[in-house]
Amino acid sequence: PVIFLSSLCVFQDPNADTEWNDILRKKGILPPKEKLKEQEQAEEEKEQQILLQQSVVKTYEDMTLDELEENEDEFSEEDERAIEMYRQQRLAEWKASQTKNKFGHVLEISGQDYIQEITKAGKDIWVVLHLYKQGIPLCALINQHLNGLAMKFPDVKFVKAISTTCIPNYPDRNLPTIFVYLEGDIKAQFIGPLLFGGMNLTRDELEWKISESGAIKTDLEENPRKQIQDKLMTSIKCSVPTRREESDSEED
Numbered sequence: 107p108v109i110f111l112s113s114l115c116v117f118q119d120p121n122a123d124t125e126w127n128d129i130l131r132k133k134g135i136l137p138p139k140e141k142l143k144e145q146e147q148a149e150e151e152k153e154q155q156i157l158l159q160q161s162v163v164k165t166y167e168d169m170t171l172d173e174l175e176e177n178e179d180e181f182s183e184e185d186e187r188a189i190e191m192y193r194q195q196r197l198a199e200w201k202a203s204q205t206k207n208k209f210g211h212v213l214e215i216s217g218q219d220y221i222q223e224i225t226k227a228g229k230d231i232w233v234v235l236h237l238y239k240q241g242i243p244l245c246a247l248i249n250q251h252l253n254g255l256a257m258k259f260p261d262v263k264f265v266k267a268i269s270t271t272c273i274p275n276y277p278d279r280n281l282p283t284i285f286v287y288l289e290g291d292i293k294a295q296f297i298g299p300l301l302f303g304g305m306n307l308t309r310d311e312l313e314w315k316i317s318e319s320g321a322i323k324t325d326l327e328e329n330p331r332k333q334i335q336d337k338l339m340t341s342i343k344c345s346v347p348t349r350r351e352e353s354d355s356e357e358d
Contacts, residue, residue, distance in 0.1 A: 210260035212236075212252050216271045223265060225290040232262045232321040237269040237276065237283040244299050244307070245282045251309040258313075259322045286319040294319030303331065 215223050227233050236252055238245035249266060256264040269276040269283065276283075282302060286294040296302065296315060303311065310330040317324040 208261065209263050210257055212249070212256050212264045212266055215265055215267045217267070220272055224287055227263055227287070227290070229289060231289070233287040234262060234264050234316060234321055235285045235287065236266040237272060237281065237285070238266060239269055239278060239281055242278070242281055244302060244305055247305060247307060248282050248284070248302065248312065251307070251312045254309050255313055255316070255322070262322055284316070286316065286321050293321070
């Protein structure tokens with residue numbers, strides 16, 4: 107009989123209002139209806155809570171910081187702890203993105219703006235200042251290259267100024283001039299056309315030169331100017347006759 111009852115219990119709905127279930131309840135095999143309802147209700151509430159938590163987690167991961175503040179009353183204490191950690195992470199990411207994308211263009215300044223834009227540029231902010239004058243081709247070329255570098259390195263502040271507006275009577279023979287600053291202190295300076303290699307200067311070469319100051323982290327593997335110098339030296343070696351060739355030509 108015990109085996110028979112247990113097998114029937116497997117196939118019968120314990121919640122069904124049947125004569126057989128009443129017999130099982132009297133024998134203590136099934137719990138009373140009230141307890142069954144309580145268990146049922148508890149299980150439903152547990153399932154709803156799990157679904158709600160899953161929904162909340164899925165929702166707050168997609169929320170902005172403003173939306174998190176608007177909906178914070180709907181979260182439980184457990185959710186609040188998770189959301190607070192998530193909020194701090196989002197805030198840190200937002201601040202990092204703001205810093206990285208703070209610039210991205212070349213700013214034109216005058217002498218009056220020097221202290222504000224360069225000396226007080228901010229903590230850990232690198233500033234690259236180009237002193238130039240209109241009508242000097244190499245200055246125009248460098249300004250063009252700096253536009254591209256400013257977009258490539260938006261966390262660096264690229265600035266240009268007509269030389270005499272920043273430094274009165276600054277000699278034209280020193281142009282172009284580039285000063286590199288960190289928190290108001292000069293970290294590097296490049297003065298005069300010879301230092302830039304003339305009108306053959308490429309953007310990659312300028313990027314490498316500025317990167318040597320520490321202002322930018324270039325993805326170039328080696329100095330582009332070195333490649334040109336190596337090719338030039340190879341060409342010269344090929345065109346200069348060896349001593350043996352010279353002596354042979356003298357004998358002829």
